[in-house]
Amino acid sequence: MTESEGPETVAVVGAGAVGTTAAYDLARDGADVTLFEAGDIAGGSTGRASGICYDAFAEDVDAAVAQRAMERFRAFDGQGDFELTPWPYVWLAREGDERRAEAIREQVPRMQTNGRNVELVDPADLAAEFDDLRTDDVAVAAVAHDAAHVVPETYPPLLAEKAEAEGATVRTDTPVDLSTDPTGVVPDGEDAVQEFDAVLVAAGAHSKQLLADAGAPIAMKPYRVQALTASDDLAVPICYDATGGFYLRPHPEGLLAGDGTEEVEADPDEWDRDADDWFLDDMAEGLDRRIGQSPEVERSWAGLCTATPDRDPLLGEVRDGLYVATGFQGHGFMRSPALGEAVAAEILGDEGIEPFDPTRFEGDEAFEIVEGMDVE
Numbered sequence: 001m002t003e004s005e006g007p008e009t010v011a012v013v014g015a016g017a018v019g020t021t022a023a024y025d026l027a028r029d030g031a032d033v034t035l036f037e038a039g040d041i042a043g044g045s046t047g048r049a050s051g052i053c054y055d056a057f058a059e060d061v062d063a064a065v066a067q068r069a070m071e072r073f074r075a076f077d078g079q080g081d082f083e084l085t086p087w088p089y090v091w092l093a094r095e096g097d098e099r100r101a102e103a104i105r106e107q108v109p110r111m112q113t114n115g116r117n118v119e120l121v122d123p124a125d126l127a128a129e130f131d132d133l134r135t136d137d138v139a140v141a142a143v144a145h146d147a148a149h150v151v152p153e154t155y156p157p158l159l160a161e162k163a164e165a166e167g168a169t170v171r172t173d174t175p176v177d178l179s180t181d182p183t184g185v186v187p188d189g190e191d192a193v194q195e196f197d198a199v200l201v202a203a204g205a206h207s208k209q210l211l212a213d214a215g216a217p218i219a220m221k222p223y224r225v226q227a228l229t230a231s232d233d234l235a236v237p238i239c240y241d242a243t244g245g246f247y248l249r250p251h252p253e254g255l256l257a258g259d260g261t262e263e264v265e266a267d268p269d270e271w272d273r274d275a276d277d278w279f280l281d282d283m284a285e286g287l288d289r290r291i292g293q294s295p296e297v298e299r300s301w302a303g304l305c306t307a308t309p310d311r312d313p314l315l316g317e318v319r320d321g322l323y324v325a326t327g328f329q330g331h332g333f334m335r336s337p338a339l340g341e342a343v344a345a346e347i348l349g350d351e352g353i354e355p356f357d358p359t360r361f362e363g364d365e366a367f368e369i370v371e372g373m374d375v376e
């Protein structure tokens, strides 16, 4: 460490989008970093994500985080296998859904105040621009111009490689245990505790259990969401139908669509990786409405997201030397370059992002899981 008074040795647990970003930033800024990953790089939720990225957030802190994330994604574009495909993001409410229509009308000026390149748009103009998008039933639509889609599993390998280039050690197939000592990591199959000055738990859905084992409970619940791809190559924007509660985007295989939130806590070690029939039926109906057809499904799957009581992330120090980055409500990939950066900076001595301070909760709060990608 040369530039700051921060910790010299840091363990990062989890090589998803957030952990690899933090590992890179920490190593680049002088920390001696070891990144522990239970399985493969991007083998967690990041590898199952839909790759939708946008900066259309109304709250000022969210807008600033998303702006920074998109800025970094643009800088990483073209490095390794990571490619960012700029594409507009449209979100809409249907006729008769006055509550969500009003929410969109209210959000857009707030986003604009925060410097986001978004605007309300005439649904008929959208249909004219995107041949396969149906908007006859749409009451209100907005478009975010600084959005993109990516293949999400290409991002963590790039950041892990960059971390290694800055001197970090990356240990895959190495689940760790924090139960012996919260800043002492015990890699699976080893007896000795490896001591670190700081430990960052960026273990996605497993973060809750790891931190409970370390005696630092957090207010987070993993929950299951679902997605599918279909082979038809369609002219559509990235689109979130808020009334129907689903999204779609163009995809290298044709079309990707998803949501299918199961609003119950999932067991991160035992959950159904396949999509449910009800999700496939709902998507057939939703896609028929939005693109005038129900394309044949090529692949479908489920994955885990992480909820918090106020739907804001848990990002920062939970106890001396022990940090967390989780609770992203389905928006963790698109914000990962900024959230990983922010928690790395906090570990090295900067202020954290105050509204995301994980100690705002005791950790034992009762709360309901509410789906993340909503406009309410």
Ligand SMILES: Cc1cc2nc3c(=O)[nH]c(=O)nc-3n(C[C@H](O)[C@H](O)[C@H](O)COP(=O)(O)OP(=O)(O)OC[C@H]3O[C@@H](n4cnc5c(N)ncnc54)[C@H](O)[C@@H]3O)c2cc1C
Pocket: 013, 014, 015, 016, 017, 018, 019, 036, 037, 038, 039, 040, 041, 042, 043, 044, 045, 046, 047, 048, 049, 050, 051, 052, 053, 174, 175, 176, 177, 202, 203, 204, 205, 206, 207, 210, 225, 226, 227, 258, 301, 302, 303, 304, 305, 325, 326, 328, 329, 330, 331, 332, 333, 334, 335
């Ligand atoms: C179907 C689906 C679609 C989604 N679509 C989007 C989207 O379009 N845009 C968006 O922004 N977000 C989306 N998300 C959410 C997004 O996937 C997550 O918010 C994001 O990937 C979280 O990244 P992470 O690094 O926190 O966690 P993860 O990617 O889950 O990484 C955590 C890692 O920790 C490892 N780990 C766990 N326990 C241990 C241990 N004990 N020791 C060592 N390693 C451990 C895991 O193996 C895993 O690799 C989607 C999620 C799903 C499931």
